[in-house]
Amino acid sequence: MQAPIQSTRPQSCEERYAPPENLLEVEVKNPQTHGFGSKMYTDYEVVCRTNIPAFKLKHSIVRRRYSDFEHFRDILERESSRVTIPPLPGKVLMNRFSDQVIEERQKGLQRFLQIVVGHPLLQTGSKVLASFVQDPNWDRTSWSV
Template identity: 70%
Template sequence: MCTNIPVFKMRVSSVRRRYSDFEWFRDRLEREASRVNIPPLPGKVFTNRFDENVIETRREGLQRFLQIVAGHPLLQTGSKVLVAFIQDPDFSKEKYSNYVASKSKAYYP
């Protein structure tokens, strides 16, 4: 992902995430920013999930999701997991579940 948004430490980042990581991430964003409309994830794939076209279509959908979320000004300044999810190569749900639970809830007017 390429960005020039100041909150991100790196202009270009590439990380690997499982679909379940995206589900966790979206859930955390909804908890942190209850007044922000978080876009839906592309649907789960149950058939032909290893087909190259299916994988590429899903990757593109998840990339669009990240671009929308990363471009939202309230999430850029208030999310505790946004930058980590997009740029931390050692990201894990367990690591950031503890971090998020230990911090107070972000406020969004």
């Protein structure tokens, strides 16, 4: 068996510190609770940084509710039958607006999105992913798969 060919040219400083070829980072942060009584809900800031051409923006910030994540996950499952889509953090019935519950949900949504954006087939093959993490006017009803 032949040894792999190795490059004899050292990496330049620019090459060493350049962003990876397929950079896609997301962060779920800054939860905010809105409304009163039965109309209360919490949304989360979704920050996206990327250099993947399928994404229109290199940097974006949008806000999403848990129900948006639920619909996004459902669309991903229908769209990507070859990929196992990770679960979302569970529904909470009691004390769902407590700081602890909101923080745990935020961490769960972060884990979910990191797994999704880390999957190579979803990074470039999903029609809904770029829109969900970048379009401030994302509308779950406009996605039929």
